[in-house]
Amino acid sequence: MNTMTDTAALAGASAAASTDQPAATNFRDELLAAGLLIDTGENGLYGRSQIFEDVLDRLNVAITHLGADQQPEVLRFPPAMRRTDFEDSEYLKSFPNLAGTIHSFCGNDMGHQRLLRALDDAMTERDDDRADAWMEQQKPTRVVLTPAACYPIYPVMARRGPLPADGRTIDVLSYCFRHEPSLDPGRMQMFRQREYVRLGSPAQVMAFRQMWIERGSLLVTLLQLPVEVDLANDPFFGRGGKIVADSQRAQALKFELLIPIADPRGKTACLSFNYHMDHFGAIWKIACDDGEVAHTGCVGFGMERITLALFRHHGLDVNAWPDDVRALLWGDTEARVAHGMQTLPATAPGAGESA
Structure with missing residues (x-):
């Protein structure tokens, strides 16, 4: 699974809830x-400016080059x-x-009238006090x-039949949803994950994860951001x-690359390196070429979080960022x-056949 957390939230969720992390709020403000994020009136739900999106898009290009040799x-x-x-x-x-579900009106005319009456009643109240009877x-x-970018690919892979001998590597990007409203800009409800997902034998997947721990750390180093990779859990x-x-x-299935963003008391997971073992392979009956249940793993890049880390550590004016960082993002990436x-250590195009 690719559920990014942050150490501050796990260590003191109750305290953070009562104070709502004033340091995080300051960075959000x-x-x-600066107009980099746009307030929608809902915690954790933001618009993004052209400058914010430009940084994120150029970061995406760098990630593409980082994984291009994996084809x-x-x-x-x-x-x-x-x-x-x-x-x-x-x-x-x-x-x-x-989790977030999607509901819609499926009733008749009478149901529509009931909905409208309930909606009229709700609209007489202030936003935060409105009733939800119309729902x-x-x-x-x-x-x-979608809770994680990789989730839609597993049933697709299952319908194709057994994996080829060297497994498969998938590059996927999606907006994702997590219902955890917060004033910490690093904990958005709607955000983008870029993932490389590996399906194959345990050895192939473990080699893939180790490779991406090294490559993910390299990218963050090139961005001149602090690097700390630590064992984690969902x-x-x-x-x-x-x-x-x-x-x-205990099984060391998950590691995260942590960067201080909004709250100096903790660090936020900006990359996640996950080994799912045969969890998804067993659920969707994804088989390797030898008939064994496929194992899976993924590296997830929190696109908004890495972008926020850049603004946090290099300042809100992209023109004043370090020359090497600007050259990486706006130069010959x-x-x-x-x-x-x-x-880095040499890696075979298939992300390694043995751990």
């Missing part, structure tokens, strides 16, 4: 005042997925509090909001969540990424 299959999906695939994924077992006329649709829900999280850490890659 600076971004809003990934490029797939793009809308920020919604089929509800039955979402149900099969078992996301609700682990993160029911983060009783809404029903779940056959689609839900924020599993409920009483049993701690047991699952402890197991995930391919050449600079290639030069950095020469410092």
